[in-house]
Structures are given as structure tokens and as C-alpha cells.
Amino acid sequence: MEAYGAVAPPRELDRWESDAKYRTLFDSIDEGFCVIKVLFDAAGTPVDYVFLETNPSFERQTGLVAALGRSMRALAPAHEEHWFRTYGDIATTGEAIRFDAPAQALGRWYDVYAFRVGEPSQHLVAILFNDISQRKALEQALESRNARLREADVRKDRFLATLAHELRNPLAPLMIAAELLGRDNLSARQLGQTRDVIRRQVGHMSRLLDDLLDVARITQGKLVLRKQGVPLTEVIDSAMEAVRPLMERKQHAVAVHLDPAIGIVDVDPVRFSQVVANLLTNAAKYTDPGGRIVLRTRAEPEAFVLEIEDNGIGIRGDALPDLFVMFSQVADGADRTEGGLGIGLSIVKGLVELHGGSVQAESAGAAEGSTFRVRMPPSRTREMAVANTVARQAVARRRVLVADDNRDAADTIGMLIGDLGHEVRVVYDGQAAVSAARIFHPDMALLDIGMPKMDGCMVARALREEPWAGSLLLVAATGWGDAESRRKVFAAGFDEHLTKPVSPDDLERLLEGDRSAR
Ligand code: ADP
Numbered sequence: 001m002e003a004y005g006a007v008a009p010p011r012e013l014d015r016w017e018s019d020a021k022y023r024t025l026f027d028s029i030d031e032g033f034c035v036i037k038v039l040f041d042a043a044g045t046p047v048d049y050v051f052l053e054t055n056p057s058f059e060r061q062t063g064l065v066a067a068l069g070r071s072m073r074a075l076a077p078a079h080e081e082h083w084f085r086t087y088g089d090i091a092t093t094g095e096a097i098r099f100d101a102p103a104q105a106l107g108r109w110y111d112v113y114a115f116r117v118g119e120p121s122q123h124l125v126a127i128l129f130n131d132i133s134q135r136k137a138l139e140q141a142l143e144s145r146n147a148r149l150r151e152a153d154v155r156k157d158r159f160l161a162t163l164a165h166e167l168r169n170p171l172a173p174l175m176i177a178a179e180l181l182g183r184d185n186l187s188a189r190q191l192g193q194t195r196d197v198i199r200r201q202v203g204h205m206s207r208l209l210d211d212l213l214d215v216a217r218i219t220q221g222k223l224v225l226r227k228q229g230v231p232l233t234e235v236i237d238s239a240m241e242a243v244r245p246l247m248e249r250k251q252h253a254v255a256v257h258l259d260p261a262i263g264i265v266d267v268d269p270v271r272f273s274q275v276v277a278n279l280l281t282n283a284a285k286y287t288d289p290g291g292r293i294v295l296r297t298r299a300e301p302e303a304f305v306l307e308i309e310d311n312g313i314g315i316r317g318d319a320l321p322d323l324f325v326m327f328s329q330v331a332d333g334a335d336r337t338e339g340g341l342g343i344g345l346s347i348v349k350g351l352v353e354l355h356g357g358s359v360q361a362e363s364a365g366a367a368e369g370s371t372f373r374v375r376m377p378p379s380r381t382r383e384m385a386v387a388n389t390v391a392r393q394a395v396a397r398r399r400v401l402v403a404d405d406n407r408d409a410a411d412t413i414g415m416l417i418g419d420l421g422h423e424v425r426v427v428y429d430g431q432a433a434v435s436a437a438r439i440f441h442p443d444m445a446l447l448d449i450g451m452p453k454m455d456g457c458m459v460a461r462a463l464r465e466e467p468w469a470g471s472l473l474l475v476a477a478t479g480w481g482d483a484e485s486r487r488k489v490f491a492a493g494f495d496e497h498l499t500k501p502v503s504p505d506d507l508e509r510l511l512e513g514d515r516s517a518r
Helices: 010-028 056-062 081-093 133-168 171-181 188-219 232-249 269-285 317-322 344-354 382-393 407-419 430-440 456-464 483-491 504-511
Strands: 032-040 046-054 097-103 108-117 124-131 228-231 253-257 264-267 292-300 303-310 358-362 370-376 399-403 423-427 444-448 473-478 496-499
Touching (some): 046 081, 056 108, 056 124, 081 097, 081 108, 133 171, 133 407, 269 344, 423 430, 430 444, 430 456, 444 504, 456 483, 483 496, 496 504
Antiparallel strands (some): 032 046, 228 264
């Protein structure tokens, strides 16, 4: 007998050391870890499982409190069937599986690695897992953003084709008119007709170009309203004036019902008249000859409503949501001979919204006619309207520092912020956050709290000391939304606290300078 005798035999010591090591490992890792016993019914179908062991991260990763010894069905009755099936398969086959899947009952998405432990007859499965809800939410946000961009791209291509066509149309009559003017035997009547052709076609082209410029101004936030108090009737009259020739040509019956309670309104008369004219033009374009068009106004306690109703070709239900999107045209069913660039309604929406109002379309379907309703807000002062336009223009490009030791989370948030047009730096630990900030001088720092080397609170304290950081917006992103952790982050100098997974909407609001996001 020598050396080891007093302690333990070498093998036992090894086993003891490795058990202790594993225990420390599972207790300290960020991943959730648990061992479950899968329960089968008499037919061998997995029906439930019981938690035999959990590590400290388990609770944070699942939100399940005091799970030990309890069954999953008891803890989360709505937990999806696929979880029971998957763990049942692992317990019976012994095949380890890695997968990611949603757990809606827990409101999360997981990345899971699960494998069998113990004797096969014990039906024990060990599970290592990570809550990846944030990554999934961002992936989905990016995916839907991409889908929207792809769709916008297709619409733009279609628009360019239509635009080329529309701009080309007036050229043929203009060419012929030029040719005619070159002849010296033209009668006074022919001369007059030729002049009318030129005037009409040039007028058509300039309207198209004006629309194009308006769209560009509205989307770039450069259109400034010149609001003033004007009688609503005057604005409507000038719109009717512009559309009357088309309506007369199509022999439409037009009725106008004005609510006498609406007198003076606070609008940009030129732009609001353009809104009404666009809607009336559409009503006339998309209603067969001899149809009926009604314009109605209605006073509401703090607003006024303007409705334009027609009994024309109507709009399919599936086309309604996109109607106001730029370049959208309802291809089939609509009478394309009327032409148009598919931007009239987006101009209407842009102008109405600049006035602080809203516009909606209603239709019971194809051939059922349509109603467009504009709701205008209580009148504002002109100064406010101008300030509003300026504010729209000034969604500034910000410098944003993102720090999170979860690289996926940090990278995807970084991508999202970059995608929103801001300049972003991404780092994966606290020390790197401080060093990067000293060079980059961010306007906003989004910091994870539990980071290696320096935690988020230490980083916040360090950054608050920096001379350049006077207006730095410090945002903490933590897995905990409780009062105590909020108190801790605010005490460390944070301005805002977001609970993970950080919602893209909250982020966007903060980046736009809206501090009500929480
Ligand atoms: P455009 O008329 O140049 O195509 P708009 O943006 O004004 O573009 O309208 C977009 C689409 O909405 C039109 O192509 C048409 O299909 C549909 N639309 C607009 N107004 C009406 C209406 N009053 N009745 C039926 N469809 C309409």
C-alpha cells in the first residue's frame, strides 16, 4: 500500500474529479441543461417527461420555475407534441439529435442537442439547449424585409416599363403635329386643332412628370405643405374643375353632398385639391361610361371626412391592402386603356399623411364599385405642419455600438441596424466594447449585461466617464425584465432597458429618437 491509500483509489479519484468537473461545467455554462425521464403509455407512445436534473441556466432559458421532479405537461400543458415524440425517439433508439424548434407554450425558440444517458430501459435523455428566439425574430424580420424589398423591386421594374410606355404615347401625336405645322397649306381650323393636340399631349406629359416629382419629394420627405385656412368647398371645386372634362366625356352622373358644418379647413389648398382630384380621376377612370360618382363630406367632432364613391369596376379583396403602395396596379380586371403610372394613390396617401390624416379604400369586390375615405385630423397650426415635415426629413444616421457575447445575437442586431441605414460596430465582450467606443464615439450603445471580461454595467460606468459621451444613449439588453435588474442597470448609468429578445420595433423607435420604447 502506498501513497493513494488515505484518499481514494486512483480510478475513483479520476471519476470523482471528472464528475466534479462536469458538475461545475454544467452549473456555469450559459446553455440550459437538464436530464429528463421520458414517460410512455402502454402502447409505447411517449406521452410526457419529468425533469430529473436542471442546471442554473435552465430557469432563465425556459422561464420554468421549480421544474425539478415535475412533468412537462404539468408545467406547460400546451407544449407541442413534437417535443414528446423527439425525446421518445431518442430514449428508445439511443440516437443523439441536434435540432431547432419553436416552443410556443414557452414563447421561445430553441437550439437543442439531446442524447440518451443511463441504461436504455431508464428512458433518460440529457438535453443541452439555447434560447434562440432573438435570432429567430431577427431572421424573420430580415426575411420579411427582404421579401418586401424584392416585391418593391418587381413593382419598380413594372413601373419603369409602364412609365416608358406612358411617356412614349404622347410622342406620336406630337411628331405628327410638328409635321403638319411644317405644311404651308394648313387652314385656320387645322392649325387650331393641331395646337390643341400639342397642348393636350404636353399637358398629359407634364402631369406625368409632376406626379413623378411629387412621389420623389414625398418619399424623400422634401415636400413642405403650405397650410392655410381655406373653405373646403373651394378646394373641392378646384378638384372638380380638373376632372370635369373626363367625367363629361364618360357621361358620369356626379353628385356632391357637402356637410354645411364644415367651413374653413387648415390644409395646403393646392395639395389637398390634388388629393381630391386624384381620387375623383380614379373614380372616373375605373367606372364605365354612364356610371355614378358621389362625393360626400361629413363633419366629426374633431375631424372631417371626405368620401368618394363610385359604382365602377371595384377592387378585389386581395388587391386592397397594396393599393396605396407605390407602383401598384391591379393588373387584371382594371381597364388598362385608361393608362396611369400606379402612383396616384401613393401620392394621395403621402399627401394625406403629411396633413396628419389617413386614407382607406373599400370595395365589396370586382364590379361592386369602390369607396375611398379620407379622414383629416383636427386642424393644426401652420408652424406645426412645417415642423412635422422637417422632423420627417431628419431621421438621422446614427453611430451604434452593439456588444453581446452571443455572436449570433450581436451580428443579427448589427445587420438589422445597418439595414436601417445606421453605422454600426459589433463586438463580443465588455473590454472590446470600451475600446471600440473610445475610437468610434457612438451615439448609442446597445449592451448585453452578462458578458465576459467586463459586464455591461461595468462598460456603462466606464463609458459614462468618457469626455465625448455626454449625449451617448446607453441601452441595456437583458434576459431579465424584473424591477431589480432594471434598477441595477439604471444605477449603472443606462438610459433605457430592453428585455431580450430585443424587438426590432423597439430598436427602430430608439434609433428614431423615440425614448418611449421599453
Ligand atoms: P393608376 O390609376 O395610375 O394605375 P393609382 O395609384 O391611382 O394608379 O391606382 C392604383 C390602382 O388602384 C389602379 O391601377 C386601379 O387598379 C386601382 N384603383 C384605384 N382607384 C380605383 C377605383 N375608384 N375603382 C377601381 N379601382 C381603382
